[in-house]
Amino acid sequence: MIVEQRRYTLVPGGVARYLPAWRRIGRDAQVRHLGEPIGVFTVEVGALNTLVFLWGFEDAGDRERRRAALAEDEDFAEFRRSVRELMTAQHSEILKPQPTVDDRSENP
Secondary structure (H helix, E strand, O other), X not given: OEXXXXXXXXOOOHHHHHHHHHHHHHHHHHHHHHOOOOEEEEOOOOOXXXXXXXXXXXXXXXXXXXXXXXXXXXXXXXXXXXXXXXXXEEEEEEEOOOOOOOOOOOOO
């Protein structure tokens, strides 16, 4: 499994406009292709006016296929057009899970 973390930096006050549009227009298209998000977060301390979305995928190929299908979705294209003016930056990272227990028996 991999997790994609997508961070959107928005204009001041943009979060209050972006999230309702996402819930009304964008969310259904994303869930249709990507599945339910692992989480959707706002930033309280640090880089304000930031949204963070976490999406889970089986592997890089699964992500590529599902994101390509989303890119072709007209409902999602409408959503992107409706929020484009709110976005100032986008950053995406692929997170690979690591063991949470230090098993020293494997590396004597």
